[in-house]
Structures are given as structure tokens and as C-alpha cells.
Amino acid sequence: MRKIRSRLITISIMILLAVWELIPTNATIRVEDAAGHMKDSVVRQVPISLGLDLQGGIHLALEVDQTKGPVPDPAEAIRRAERVVRTRINEFGTKEPVVQIVGANRLIVELPGESDPARAKGIIQRTAFLEFRITDMKNQFRDALPEMDKALRAAGVHAPAAAGPASAVSQLFGGDTTKAKSKAKAKTPAAPDTAGIGQPGALTALLYQGQLPGEFLVPEEQVAVAESLLGRPEVQRLMPRGLDLKWGTDVESRGARSYRALYAVDEKPIITGEELEKATARRDQMTNQSVVDFVLSRRGGRIFERETARHVNDYMAIILDGRVQGEPPVIKSEIGQRGQIELGNKTLQDANDLALVLRAGALPAPLVIVEERTIGPSLGHDSIADGIRAGVVGVIMVVLIMVVYYRLSGVLAVLALALYALFTLAGLAGFGFTLTLPGLAGLALSVGIATDANVLIFERIREELQHGKLVRTAVDEGFQHAMSAIIDSNVSTALTAFILYLVGTGPVQGFAITLIIGIAASMVTAVFVVRTFYMIWLQRRPDMVTLSV
Amino acid sequence: MLRLFANANYDFIKWRRVAYGLTAAIIIPGLLLFFVHGLNYSIEFTGGTLLQVQTRQALTTGQVRSALDAAGIHDAEIQTFGADTVFVIRARLGGEERGIEGGGTQQTAQAVAHALDAGIGAGQYQIVRTEAVGPKVGRELQGKAFLAIFFSFIVTLVYLAFRFEWRFGLAAVLATLHDILTTIAFIRYLNLEVSLVVVGAVLTMVGYSLNDTIIIFDRVRENLRKFRRQNLYEILNLSINETLPRSVLTHGTTMATTLALVALAGEVLRPFALVMTFAIFTGTFSSVYIAAPVLLFIEKRWPGEDARGARAFRATTPAPAGAPDPASKATV
Numbered sequence: 001m002r003k004i005r006s007r008l009i010t011i012s013i014m015i016l017l018a019v020w021e022l023i024p025t026n027a028t029i030r031v032e033d034a035a036g037h038m039k040d041s042v043v044r045q046v047p048i049s050l051g052l053d054l055q056g057g058i059h060l061a062l063e064v065d066q067t068k069g070p071v072p073d074p075a076e077a078i079r080r081a082e083r084v085v086r087t088r089i090n091e092f093g094t095k096e097p098v099v100q101i102v103g104a105n106r107l108i109v110e111l112p113g114e115s116d117p118a119r120a121k122g123i124i125q126r127t128a129f130l131e132f133r134i135t136d137m138k139n140q141f142r143d144a145l146p147e148m149d150k151a152l153r154a155a156g157v158h159a160p161a162a163a164g165p166a167s168a169v170s171q172l173f174g175g176d177t178t179k180a181k182s183k184a185k186a187k188t189p190a191a192p193d194t195a196g197i198g199q200p201g202a203l204t205a206l207l208y209q210g211q212l213p214g215e216f217l218v219p220e221e222q223v224a225v226a227e228s229l230l231g232r233p234e235v236q237r238l239m240p241r242g243l244d245l246k247w248g249t250d251v252e253s254r255g256a257r258s259y260r261a262l263y264a265v266d267e268k269p270i271i272t273g274e275e276l277e278k279a280t281a282r283r284d285q286m287t288n289q290s291v292v293d294f295v296l297s298r299r300g301g302r303i304f305e306r307e308t309a310r311h312v313n314d315y316m317a318i319i320l321d322g323r324v325q326g327e328p329p330v331i332k333s334e335i336g337q338r339g340q341i342e343l344g345n346k347t348l349q350d351a352n353d354l355a356l357v358l359r360a361g362a363l364p365a366p367l368v369i370v371e372e373r374t375i376g377p378s379l380g381h382d383s384i385a386d387g388i389r390a391g392v393v394g395v396i397m398v399v400l401i402m403v404v405y406y407r408l409s410g411v412l413a414v415l416a417l418a419l420y421a422l423f424t425l426a427g428l429a430g431f432g433f434t435l436t437l438p439g440l441a442g443l444a445l446s447v448g449i450a451t452d453a454n455v456l457i458f459e460r461i462r463e464e465l466q467h468g469k470l471v472r473t474a475v476d477e478g479f480q481h482a483m484s485a486i487i488d489s490n491v492s493t494a495l496t497a498f499i500l501y502l503v504g505t506g507p508v509q510g511f512a513i514t515l516i517i518g519i520a521a522s523m524v525t526a527v528f529v530v531r532t533f534y535m536i537w538l539q540r541r542p543d544m545v546t547l548s549v
Numbered sequence: 550m551l552r553l554f555a556n557a558n559y560d561f562i563k564w565r566r567v568a569y570g571l572t573a574a575i576i577i578p579g580l581l582l583f584f585v586h587g588l589n590y591s592i593e594f595t596g597g598t599l600l601q602v603q604t605r606q607a608l609t610t611g612q613v614r615s616a617l618d619a620a621g622i623h624d625a626e627i628q629t630f631g632a633d634t635v636f637v638i639r640a641r642l643g644g645e646e647r648g649i650e651g652g653g654t655q656q657t658a659q660a661v662a663h664a665l666d667a668g669i670g671a672g673q674y675q676i677v678r679t680e681a682v683g684p685k686v687g688r689e690l691q692g693k694a695f696l697a698i699f700f701s702f703i704v705t706l707v708y709l710a711f712r713f714e715w716r717f718g719l720a721a722v723l724a725t726l727h728d729i730l731t732t733i734a735f736i737r738y739l740n741l742e743v744s745l746v747v748v749g750a751v752l753t754m755v756g757y758s759l760n761d762t763i764i765i766f767d768r769v770r771e772n773l774r775k776f777r778r779q780n781l782y783e784i785l786n787l788s789i790n791e792t793l794p795r796s797v798l799t800h801g802t803t804m805a806t807t808l809a810l811v812a813l814a815g816e817v818l819r820p821f822a823l824v825m826t827f828a829i830f831t832g833t834f835s836s837v838y839i840a841a842p843v844l845l846f847i848e849k850r851w852p853g854e855d856a857r858g859a860r861a862f863r864a865t866t867p868a869p870a871g872a873p874d875p876a877s878k879a880t881v
Contacts, residue, residue: 059637100683375629375630379817380614383610394807462555492705492709506690507690508752
């Protein structure tokens with residue numbers, strides 16, 4: 001009696017857990033609105049994600065971005081991009097995406113019902129070009145500034161009078177629009193009282209010398225102005241040879257104003273991310289900063305060691321996709337294969353994303369999303385409807401065979417099968433696996449295995465009854481003797497599935513996972529649950545002489 | 550009470566040479582064909598042509614598919630694209646493979662256009678875009694799938710050597726290998742298209758066949774312990790006969806499901822359903838006619854303790870005795 005109760009409690013807890021896993025949750029999906037634009041929308045759905053073949057997903061078409069300069073061989077670039085993008089989204093955790101080259105220079109990426117589409121897009125598009133460059137140690141850029149100002153003045157550009165403290169006022173009135181109108185502003189400075197010859201030069205007024213050689217601080221609201229001034233041909237012509245300007249990522253606030261850093265750095269990097277082999281993200285315990293540790297290849301390590309040895313006491317800018325990360329650290333002594341990138345107060349997820357794209361490699365050229373659509377299931381709605389109908393017919397046939405052949409025991413097995421379905425789905429939801437058609441094949445197999453376990457037990461009970469044993473003994477021994485067959489066959493199938501998971505890729509893994517979950521659920525329901533049913537049954541009818549099996 | 554094949558007593562092992570011949574007659578020509586022609590891989594593996602079609606009226610993917618099917622373009626992938634008047638069709642002509650530079654794009658596009666003219670009417674649609682597409686899955690998947698199966702064989706060998714004896718493990722693995730070969734031959738004979746789902750079906754077969762073989766071997770292990778006087782030949786026959794009702798029931802129910810798929814699941818899923826059905830058939834066949842006789846053969850060549858005379862079967866792991874209710878405890 002006590003035994004039955006504890007078994008029933010166990011089963012109830014499992015059912016509650018399974019139902020809990022399957023309660024619909026909020027999920028972000030991308031949908032097209034009436035105007036054909038994509039937007040994120042939140043829906044409640046059962047937390048089992050279906051793959052591209054069953055449910056469809058988002059379709060992104062990417063092309064090599066040639067607006068910022070021509071790419072020599074777009075076809076080759078897209079072929080390399082395919083590999084990089086595939087590695088990235090696999091590492092991102094999207095199960096069984098499609099990455100496919102279309103035409104000569106287009107890449108299709110299809111993601112199944114992704115929980116965070118914006119982040120996935122960010123990871124796909126990120127160029128992730130990492131380079132280390134020494135800052136302008138000789139202050140060549142600073143020394144060239146007066147000449148540049150002179151050239152600008154000759155071209156009719158004067159310092160915005162608001163560059164001083166007054167700009168704080170102008171910011172109050174219309175600071176927000178300054179960025180958007182950057183181009184226009186460069187020619188017609190913000191403040192109306194434009195100045196004469198005695199004013200400081202246009203650039204000198206904008207760029208404040210920072211603490212490190214080659215570092216300048218630009219008021220945040222003037223960044224666009226500075227950018228367009230620096231881009232002018234008369235300034236470019238005066239740029240010292242072998243130097244490049246790169247903006248920093250961080251905004252520093254001093255008092256009421258915030259500044260963005262601009263760095264003059266060597267044109268030639270001492271090393272690039274191509275030599276990077278490993279990258280891992282972590283949170284630094286001491287400084288509470290997000291940090292990405294990296295390991296270079298042997299060759300890269302040698303180059304890096306040699307270069308850093310030459311530049312001891314220089315400052316080294318860590319540049320990712322053209323932006324200087326944090327404040328350039330000083331090189332204290334030569335650095336070998338290992339190093340780290342400090343990300344300041346960025347979240348650990350940002351650090352993880354960075355480590356991921358660094359590991360997967362840099363895109364050979366920037367990619368732009370030229371098209372984004374929701375796409376229907378690749379099997380087609382028609383095939384899925386047919387498949388579901390066939391599946392239902394199949395299940396009905398299994399139920400009929402079991403009930404006709406094993407009568408009341410067959411009914412128990414069918415009840416257990418219903419629980420099996422519940423547990424398996426909960427398992428898939430709990431582990432967050434994406435269900436695809438090969439996965440469903442795995443499920444179908446484990447349904448077969450679940451019924452097989454009951455068939456083995458029932459046949460065994462029948463044999464024992466035939467040997468003249470009492471009902472209670474026959475049931476006990478039936479279960480006991482069928483156990484070794486059930487365990488050995490299921491364990492070896494599960495081991496096979498586990499190996500498939502370890503060695504295989506995408507679809508093979510999906511198959512393996514659903515099979516393993518299904519086997520585990522079938523062992524619980526076919527043996528433990530059915531046994532409990534029998535115990536209750538035998539307790540209610542202790543005098544039972546024949547068993548409905 | 551309905552009982553099938555209760556107390557059956559057939560001499561299965563007697564037919565082993567016939568079975569070997571039969572299975573060789575299936576496998577060898579099939580493998581020859583396989584090596585000469587290869588398999589008919591689906592568009593997921595080969596790439597093909599992508600067309601974006603805009604229709605005047607909303608259509609279902611089923612309507613588009615039947616238009617293509619009628620014109621003999623069978624293996625197209627058809628997806629709705631945003632709205633139900635826009636479709637993306639990935640299609641491929643014939644069985645030949647086309648890479649991205651294959652140049653078959655125009656022909657395929659024309660064939661699809663003809664099919665749509667006939668099926669939904671000229672002027673009812675517009676082909677917005679035609680491009681060559683590369684494969685969705687790299688060929689490395691194929692290699693990895695085989696590698697995975699190879700490693701799973703090794704693990705099975707080790708597990709069965711530990712739970713039974715190495716001879717049982719070898720026989721079980723050989724039976725499973727036999728099933729893989731017959732299934733490849735089957736796919737080749739029917740020239741079924743190998744898509745990802747079919748790969749899934751082959752993997753399913755590996756699990757199913759292994760499972761079935763072990764059920765019979767479990768009974769062999771038990772009977773070797775129980776009947777010390779009978780020889781292995783008799784024990785094998787006895788075990789197969791004793792498990793026959795279970796085999797009929799289990800394979801009957803699974804086969805019912807897969808046959809329902811063959812009959813009702815439509816064109817796209819039919820190759821998958823056919824391979825699954827054949828897999829159940831060959832898995833059952835091999836457990837009886839390959840695994841058991843091969844075990845007998847191995848025991849003859851490299852006799853173990855339970856060869857022939859079958860005395861003192863080395864009980865590596867006797868069923869947990871003593872406990873009143875070990876069966877249920879083992880699963881909690």
C-alpha cells in the first residue's frame with residue numbers, strides 16, 4: 001500500500017514537472033507587418049521550437065557591402081563568408097540553420113524560430129576584424145594639426161565658436177540634431193556668431209589632447225563634425241604618412257560633458273585576428289570587467305612577441321572592426337601567445353558574443369542584409385499536413401493492435417504511451433532542442449521501443465501464466481525477466497545515439513537527442529508506470545485468477 | 550485471448566545458407582550499382598536552382614507542388630515566402646548534379662516556367678528571381694554520419710562484450726552492418742532520393758536493428774544458462790521461437806505506422822517512409838537469419854565457453870537475484 005502510494009506520488013511529480021515545462025511562454029518572433037517591414041513581436045507559445053523544415057523561420061539574404069570601397073573578388077569573399085557565418089551561427093546555438101550561397105555574391109541564412117533575432121543578425125553581420133596597432137608615439141598627427149587648420153581656413157571652414165564652454169549651452173538648445181546634420185554643419189557651424197581670423201583652428205578647437213600620445217578627446221556632440229572635417233581632402237592630404245585615425249568605442253564623461261576618444265595609430269597593424277586561435281570570455285573578479293582572453297597561433301605568437309619587444313613602453317590600440325576597444329594599454333614587456341581584451345562595463349553576454357565571432361574568424365568583407373522575410377516550412381505546409389494525418393492513423397493502428405491483442409493490459413500500455421508522449425515533449429522543451437523531421441523519426445523509433453518494452457513484459461507474463469504460475473507471481477516474474485532484455489537493448493541503442501550526437505553534425509545530432517530523450521521516457525513509462533498500474537490492479541482484485549493480458 | 554505463434558517450433562537456423570544467398574543476391578548487385586552510379590542525392594546536398602515566384606492569387610504549396618509534379622519535377626522544395634502569393638522554389642532537373650557554376654539554371658527555370666504555365670496558367674504568375682543555389686548541407690555530413698556509425702559499432706561491441714560476450718557483440722554488429730548494406734541497396738534499386746530525412750531513417754534503422762538483435766540474444770543468454778544440455782544450434786532456434794510472438798507484435802505495430810506513412814504521407818515524405826518500412830523488415834530478418842547464424846559460425850570458428858556443448862555459460866552479470874522486486878527498482 002505504502003509502496004503504491006509513493007509510486008503514485010513519483011508519477012504525479014513527473015507529470016507536474018512535464019506540464020510545467022510545457023506551459024506556454026513568451027517568445028519573440030519576427031513577423032512582417034502590413035507594410036512589409038520586419039518587426040519583433042511577442043507571442044505565447046509552447047516552448048518547443050520546431051526546425052526550418054517543420055515551421056519555417058527568418059530568411060536573410062546577405063551581400064558583400066561594396067559601398068565603403070570595392071571588394072576585389074566578391075565571389076571568393078562570399079565563399080569564405082559562408083564558412084565563417086556557418087561557424088558563427090552554429091556556435092551561437094541555433095539548431096540546424098540553413099547557410100547557402102545563391103548566385104555569385106549572395107548568401108542566404110535561414111534561422112528557425114529564433115528567440116533573439118536581432119542578436120543573431122548582429123552576430124552574422126559582425127565583421128570581427130581584430131588588429132593591434134601602436135599609437136602615434138611621435139605625436140606626428142598633433143604636430144600636423146596647425147597645418148590642417150590652415151588648409152581648412154583657406155577652404156573657408158572656421159572653428160565653430162561654440163567649441164568652448166558655450167557649446168554646452170548650444171547642446172541644451174539643439175544638441176540632438178547636430179549628429180544628424182553633420183555634413184551641413186561642417187559648412188555652417190552651429191553658433192551664429194561665426195568667428196574671424198583670431199579664432200583657434202577648426203580642428204584644434206575640436207580635438208583635445210588626451211593623456212596618451214596619439215589620443216584626442218572630442219566632445220560627443222561634435223563627433224560627427226570632427227569626422228566630416230577629418231574626411232575632407234585638404235585634411236587628408238596633410239595626414240602624416242603611415243598614420244591612421246580610429247575612433248574609440250567608449251564615451252568618457254568629464255563633468256557635464258562626455259567625450260569620445262580619437263586615436264592616431266600606425267597604419268600597419270603589428271598583428272591581426274587571423275592569427276587568433278582561441279578566445280574565451282570571462283568576468284574579471286578584481287575589476288568586475290568583462291574580459292576576452294585570447295590565444296594566438298604559434299606563428300602569431302612569435303610575431304607578436306617580436307613586435308611587442310620592439311615597442312616596449314609604447315601604447316597599443318586594440319582595434320575591432322575599426323573601433324579602438326577601451327583605452328590602449330601600455331606594453332610593459334614583450335607579450336607572447338596569450339593576451340586579453342578588456343571590455344569595460346559591457347555585459348558578459350557581449351563578451352561571449354565577441355569571443356564567439358573572434359573564434360569563428362573575421363568576415364573577409366562586410367555583409368549587408370539586403371532582404372529579410374519570414375519563410376514557410378521547407379517541407380511545405382502540404383507535406384506536413386499529410387505527415388500529421390499519416391502519423392495519427394499510425395498511432396490509432398498501434399492503439400488498436402495493443403488493445404485487441406492484450407485487452408486490459410493493452411489499455412494500460414496505451415495509457416503509459418500517452419504519458420510517454422507527454423514526458424518526451426517536456427524533455428525536448430526542457431533541454432531547448434529544436435525538433436526537425438529527422439528528430440521526429442527518432443521519436444517514432446522510440447515510440448516503437450516504448451511499445452516493445454510492454455510487448456516484452458506482456459509476452460513474458462503470458463509465458464509465466466502458461467507455466468501455471470499464479471497471477472501475482474506471473475506478473476512479478478514477467479517484469480523481472482523482461483528487464484534484462486529491455487535494459488540491454490535500450491542502453492545499447494542509447495549509446496549508439498550518444499555516439500551519433502558526439503560525432504555527427506546538425507540533423508544527425510537532432511535525431512540522436514530526440515532518440516535519447518525518447519528512450520529515457522519510454523523506460524520510465526513502459527516499466528515503472530505500467531508496473532504501478534498492475535500493482536493497483538492486483539491490490540483491488542487480490543483474488544484474481546486470470547489476467548487480462 | 551488472442552495469441553500468435555505461441556509455442557512455435559520452427560527450425561530457423563536450418564535456412565541460414567538460403568538466407569545468406571538471398572541477402573548476398575540483394576546486397577552485391579545493389580552495391581555494384583552504388584559504386585558505379587552513386588546515390589541520387591537531394592537538392593539539399595547538391596544545390597540547384599532557386600526561383601522566386603509571385604502569383605496573382607493566393608495558392609497553397611500543395612497546388613504549386615502538384616503543378617511541378619505533373620511536369621515531372623519531383624524533388625522541388627517549395628516554401629511560402631512572407632505572403633502566400635510569394636513562393637520560393639528550389640528545384641533541380643534530372644538526377645545529374647549541378648554545382649553553383651553548373652549552368653543548368655536557365656534550363657531548370659524554363660522547365661519550372663513550363664510546369665507553372667500548365668499547372669496554374671500563364672500570366673497568373675511572375676518569376677521574380679532565378680539564381681543558382683549551392684548545397685544546404687555539405688558533403689561532410691555524409692562522411693560524419695558514416696564515421697558516427699562506425700564509432701557506434703565500436704561502443705556496441707564493447708558494451709555487449711561487457712554484458713554478454715565479445716562473440717555476441719560481433720554478431721550483433723555484423724547483423725547491423727548487413728542492414729546498412731541492404732538498405733543502401735534498397736535505396737539504390739528504387740533510386741530513392743537521399744535527403745536529410747532519409748539519412749535520419751537509415752540511422753533509425755541502425756538503432757532498431759540493434760535493439761531487435763539484442764532482444765533475441767538476451768533470450769539466448771538466458772536459455773544457455775537454463776538448458777545446459779542442449780547445443781547452441783538448438784538454443785538459438787528455441788530462443789528465436791520463444792521471442793517470436795513478441796517479434797510479430799512489435800514489428801507489426803511499427804510496420805503499421807510506417808505503412809500508414811507510405812500510404813498517406815505524400816510525395817515528399819514517401820522516400821523516408823519506404824526506407825523506414827524496409828528498415829523494419831531487414832532489421833527483423835537480420836536478427837533471425839544473420840545475427841543468430843553468424844553467432845553460431847563465430848562460436849564454431851573461435852569456440853567460446855558456450856560453443857556447441859554450451860555448458861557453463863559464463864554468467865557475466867546474473868540477473869540481480871535476492872531482491873524481491875528488482876525489476877521496478879532498476880528503473881527508478
